[in-house]
Structure formats: C-alpha cells, structure tokens
Amino acid sequence: MSLEAQGLCKRFGPLLAVDHVSFSVADGGSLGLVGESGSGKTTIARIVAGLERADGGSVRVDGTDRGVHVRGRAARLARARQVQMVFQDPYLSLDPRLTTVETLTEVIALHDGGTRVARRERVDELLDQVGLGDREAAALPRQLSGGQRQRVAIARALAARPRLLILDEAVAALDVSIQAQILNLLADIRTQTGIGYLFVSHDLAVVRYVTDHVAVMYRGRVVERGQTAAVLAAPRHPYTQLLLASVPRPGWDPTAVAQARRALQANNASEEPS
Structure with missing residues (x-):
C-alpha cells in the first residue's frame, strides 16, 4: 500500500x-x-x-x-x-x-467477524506479536505499565x-x-x-x-x-542542525545548541520579506 x-x-x-x-x-x-x-x-x-x-x-x-x-x-x-x-x-x-483481550476482540469482531474460536486465536496471535502474556491479557489499562499499555x-x-x-x-x-x-x-x-x-x-x-x-x-x-x-x-538546514545539537550524548556541548540556534535565527531573518 x-x-x-x-x-x-x-x-x-x-x-x-x-x-x-x-x-x-x-x-x-x-x-x-x-x-x-x-x-x-x-x-x-x-x-x-x-x-x-x-x-x-x-x-x-x-x-x-x-x-x-x-x-x-x-x-x-x-x-x-x-x-x-x-x-x-x-x-x-x-x-x-475493557481488559486487553476484550479490547482486541472488539476490533477483531468489527473488522474480521469470524467465530469465537477464530477471534481468540487472532487475539493470541496479536498478544504474541507485541510480547504480552496471560497476565497482561486479563488486565485493565490501569493495571499495566506505560510500556505495556x-x-x-x-x-x-x-x-x-x-x-x-x-x-x-x-x-x-x-x-x-x-x-x-x-x-x-x-x-x-x-x-x-x-x-x-x-x-x-x-x-x-x-x-x-x-x-x-x-x-x-x-x-x-x-x-x-x-x-x-x-x-x-x-544535516543541511539550520533547524535540523539545531534538533540534532539538542540531543544529549557523550561529549555533548551545550554551546553547540546556542550556535545552532543563532544559525537558525540568521536563516529566518534572511527569509523574511524586506
């Protein structure tokens, strides 16, 4: 597609x-x-x-x-x-x-239909695909961690x-x-x-x-x-350079962020109509 x-x-x-x-x-x-x-x-x-x-x-x-x-x-x-x-x-x-199983079953029933057994098989397939087990399958959203949700x-x-x-x-x-x-x-x-x-x-x-x-x-x-x-x-555009400079990493220098921001401001000024 x-x-x-x-x-x-x-x-x-x-x-x-x-x-x-x-x-x-x-x-x-x-x-x-x-x-x-x-x-x-x-x-x-x-x-x-x-x-x-x-x-x-x-x-x-x-x-x-x-x-x-x-x-x-x-x-x-x-x-x-x-x-x-x-x-x-x-x-x-x-x-x-809704529990995880109920959430997935609702969507499957809407789009696929099928028998109850077929829907449960599809639920199990999806749970396996995203790495969730039986405990998460039976849980409500509030009982799950952010990553599990x-x-x-x-x-x-x-x-x-x-x-x-x-x-x-x-x-x-x-x-x-x-x-x-x-x-x-x-x-x-x-x-x-x-x-x-x-x-x-x-x-x-x-x-x-x-x-x-x-x-x-x-x-x-x-x-x-x-x-x-x-x-x-x-990166070629000053804004892309600013985004990259803003990512903390080993050896990260905050002055690079200030330099990138000044370059972006200068670029914006050059693009303003006179």
Missing part, C-alpha cells in the same frame, strides 16, 4: 499550521515526520488518519483520495483498515473498562490489519529503556508483516531506529528531507 500526500494545507484561524506539505510512503516503507511542538507534524498525521480535514491538497492511498466522503458501513470499515493510528498516551486512548495500543491498531500505521509520538512518554524496547518491537513487526509506518516525533535520534526516510518540519513546512541515515549524518 502506498501513501501520497500532495500540497497539504491546514489553517486554525489565522494560523497556517500546515503549508503546502507533500510526501510519500512506499509500500512497506517508513517515513519519519520530525519537528518540535507547533511544527505541524501531528496535524498532518491526523489528516492522513482522517481525524482532520485538510483545507487544501490531497491524501491518496493506492491512488484513492481519502478526502472523498464515503457512504455505508462496509466502505467506512475498508477505509479504516487502510490506516490505523497509535497515540502518544495509550491510557487516554484505551477504554479503561503502548503494546496493547499497537496490538489494537494491528488488529484491523492496516497497511499503514501512524505512530504519533508513540514512545515520547516512556522511559528511555522502555522506548528502546518499543522501537525494537516496531522494527520487528515491520520486518514480519511488511507494514508501512508514518512515524511522528520531535526526536531525530528516535526516528533513526524505525524509519528509512525523514522529513523535517518547521513552521508548517518541510525544510529538509532525505534518507534518515544521510540526514542524521550531514
């Missing part, structure tokens, strides 16, 4: 949140949308997922325009199966009254058998060690299933692990794009 976004625009009152943004994700590919809060990346993710309507531009999945209204339950379910989304805080997105959220999204998974800051709220576990899990799932990812993050270091390509967003626009490894190795 291929995704193609062309010329996306979105306003919230006087604010132009997304300014003519275009990108694509090939079948089984993985694209990172990276930027700080307010850059427009989450708005784009919500447009692709169908949770927001663009003011301009188009989103096409396998050539079909997702902006066109569809009628009927079957058509809506078919569209939902194309793209699913995993949010930053699974505690808010999971039903607090995010695994449930990923399993719930996969239950619809989507071809593209949108992950909106899906590891941002987790401890670093748990982040690594979830990123490894996502890499394994992509290898096993061939699913595509649109991975939204403020952290360039995180997208290194799960994306092939990256688009860096600043003030509603894509300011740099390319293969993830190449962009991380030699």
Whole structure:
C-alpha cells in the first residue's frame, strides 16, 4: 500500500499550521515526520488518519483520495483498515473498562467477524506479536505499565490489519529503556508483516531506529528531507542542525545548541520579506 500526500494545507484561524506539505510512503516503507511542538507534524498525521480535514491538497492511498466522503458501513470499515493510528498516551486512548483481550476482540469482531474460536486465536496471535502474556491479557489499562499499555495500543491498531500505521509520538512518554524496547518491537513487526509506518516525533535520534526516510518540519513546512541515515549524518538546514545539537550524548556541548540556534535565527531573518 502506498501513501501520497500532495500540497497539504491546514489553517486554525489565522494560523497556517500546515503549508503546502507533500510526501510519500512506499509500500512497506517508513517515513519519519520530525519537528518540535507547533511544527505541524501531528496535524498532518491526523489528516492522513482522517481525524482532520485538510483545507487544501490531497491524501491518496493506492491512488484513492481519502478526502472523498464515503457512504455505508462496509466502505467506512475498508477505509479504516487502510490506516490505523497509535497515540502518544495509550491510557487516554484505551477504554479503561475493557481488559486487553476484550479490547482486541472488539476490533477483531468489527473488522474480521469470524467465530469465537477464530477471534481468540487472532487475539493470541496479536498478544504474541507485541510480547504480552496471560497476565497482561486479563488486565485493565490501569493495571499495566506505560510500556505495556503502548503494546496493547499497537496490538489494537494491528488488529484491523492496516497497511499503514501512524505512530504519533508513540514512545515520547516512556522511559528511555522502555522506548528502546518499543522501537525494537516496531522494527520487528515491520520486518514480519511488511507494514508501512508514518512515524511522528520531535526526536531525530528516535526516528533513526524505525524509519528509512525523514522529513523535517518547521513552521508548517518541510525544510529538509532525505534518507534518515544521510540526514542524521550531514544535516543541511539550520533547524535540523539545531534538533540534532539538542540531543544529549557523550561529549555533548551545550554551546553547540546556542550556535545552532543563532544559525537558525540568521536563516529566518534572511527569509523574511524586506
């Protein structure tokens, strides 16, 4: 399944949140949308997922325009199966009254139907896929850790058998060690299933692990794009350089952040109309 976004625009009152943004994700590919809060990346993710309507531009999945209204339950379910989304805080997105098994069974019944035995077999398959056991299967969201809840959220999204998974800051709220576990899990799932990812993050270091390509967003626009490894190795835009300089690491020098910020300010000043 291929995704193609062309010329996306979105306003919230006087604010132009997304300014003519275009990108694509090939079948089984993985694209990172990276930027700080307010850059427009989450708005784009919500447009692709169908949770927001663009003011301009188009989103096409396998050539079909997702902006066109569809009628009927079957058509809506078919569209939902194309793209699913995993949010930053699974505690808010999971039903607090349902156990993990009940959460997954609800989605499977909606999209697959099948017998009770077949649905349970599918639940077990998903639990195994995301690394959850019997205890987690019977637990309510409040009885799970943050990492376990995010695994449930990923399993719930996969239950619809989507071809593209949108992950909106899906590891941002987790401890670093748990982040690594979830990123490894996502890499394994992509290898096993061939699913595509649109991975939204403020952290360039995180997208290194799960994306092939990256688009860096600043003030509603894509300011740099390319293969993830190449962009991380030699960022060209001052904003990308600032994002990388801001990541603490061995030998990290805070003065590099100040230098990168000054370069960005100078670049912004040069782009202002005279």
